[in-house]
Amino acid sequence: MLIVMSGLPGVGKSSIAQELGRLLPAPVLSVDPVEAAMWRAGIDRGQPTGLAAYVVVEALASDTLALGQTVIVDAVNGAREAREQWRDLAHRRSVALRYIEVICSDRALHRRRLEGRQRDIDGFAEPTWASVEARRTAFGSWDEDRLVLDSTAPLPANVQTAMTHLN
Numbered sequence: 001m002l003i004v005m006s007g008l009p010g011v012g013k014s015s016i017a018q019e020l021g022r023l024l025p026a027p028v029l030s031v032d033p034v035e036a037a038m039w040r041a042g043i044d045r046g047q048p049t050g051l052a053a054y055v056v057v058e059a060l061a062s063d064t065l066a067l068g069q070t071v072i073v074d075a076v077n078g079a080r081e082a083r084e085q086w087r088d089l090a091h092r093r094s095v096a097l098r099y100i101e102v103i104c105s106d107r108a109l110h111r112r113r114l115e116g117r118q119r120d121i122d123g124f125a126e127p128t129w130a131s132v133e134a135r136r137t138a139f140g141s142w143d144e145d146r147l148v149l150d151s152t153a154p155l156p157a158n159v160q161t162a163m164t165h166l167n
Helices: 015-025 032-042 049-066 080-093 107-116 129-138 155-166
Strands: 002-006 028-030 072-074 098-104 147-150
Touching: 002 015, 002 080, 015 028, 015 072, 015 098, 015 155, 028 032, 028 049, 032 049, 049 072, 049 080, 080 098, 098 155, 107 129, 147 155
Parallel strands: 002 072, 002 098, 028 072, 098 147
Antiparallel strands: none
C-alpha cells in the first residue's frame, strides 16, 4: 500500500506518519530531508530542489513498493500534480493508494506549533508563518478520496482513526 500524507507545514502530519510507520511497520519517506541533503551536497537552492526531492522520494517509494512493502510518503502534497504523481506510482506498482490530509483547524495553535518546532534536518530552515499562509491559499483542491484528520485532536486518536481507515 502507498500511504500519502498531505498538509501544510506544522500541522502535525509527520507526527502521525511516524506513528503509522511504527505500527504498520512501514518506512516513512519524507521530502524535506531529501531536499536538505541536496543543498548540503552543493546543489544550488535556486535549482528546483523541491521538485527533485519529490522525484527522489518517488524513486525510493517505487523500489520499496516493488519489494511488497507498504510505504508512507510525508510531504505537503499541496499541488494536484504531486498527488497525481503518487496516484500514477500506485497504478504502476499495482498497490492500494490511501491519502491522509492533516489539517489544524485552530490557526493560533498551528502557528504556535510551526514557530516552536525544531526538527533535526541539517541545513533546512523552517518555513515562516507568512510562507505557510501563502501555501494555504495556493493549496490545490482535492479530487481524490482522502481521510482528513484534524490535529487539534490527540495524536493517539488520530493515529487510531488512520489505522482504522487503512485497514
